[in-house]
Amino acid sequence: MRVHIATDHAGLELSHHLMAELTGRGYEMIDHGPVEYDAADDYPAFCISAAMGVREDRANGLDSLGIVLGGSGNGEQMAANAVQGIRAALVWNQDTAKLAREHNDAQVMAIGGRQHEADEALELALTFLAEPFSGDERHVRRIAQLSEFERTGDIAGKLSAVTPRPFSGD
Incomplete structure (x- = not known):
């Protein structure tokens, strides 16, 4: 599965952790930035780019989901949801991660980098990525x-x- 990921400065460290861990578990990670820490960066372009990548992949028949990160995950979710055809869900526990996919067929999860420890965020991502839509x-x-x-x-x-x-x- 291909996973598009984007963040801003508040989620950069967590983004790097997730990319390394998920790559090690066989996911193909596509990084939409930022490349380096900049406390004044803006999340919309990064997160919209990731959501557009997911939308394009899925339109081409590829198995693809996305992860967007920031301080709270709220703005990042809003940015991803601005992409027509994308449903992004703010994930904060195992139930919301699972139900975002199972009930809502969300293609992008948003998570707050300042709200979760790295291992907890990884577990939320793994739950989201593994859960199928119920149909x-x-x-x-x-x-x-x-x-x-x-x-x-x-x-x-x-x-x-x-x-x-x-x-x-x-």
Whole structure:
């Protein structure tokens, strides 16, 4: 499996650790940067590049997933999710790592480099990378709705049926 990885300065050390460990376990690692530590670097371009790499690989029939890292993983997840067709999930424990793949067919995991020790982050990555999508009808249906909204700005028969209302406390 090919794994695209990207970070910013806050996740650089963890990124290097994950690349070494995952390479040793047979994963083909594609590093989208940064190359060196720069406390003023910006994560969006690195993370978007990794997500685009995953999207391109998968469009070409390759088995490919991604990992994006930063201080919290939040901004990095948002950057990866900006790539049309990519679902990135913030992973913070074994359950979220597993369910991101099993239920949501996430292609990219985001993790906070300042939130996890290296060995814990590796275990989360291994869980995410190993877990297959279940293919259950309800999950397929929900993912299709996300894709439909991404393409059209609507979910036919669903979005227009939602009526927002103020909470009354009752």
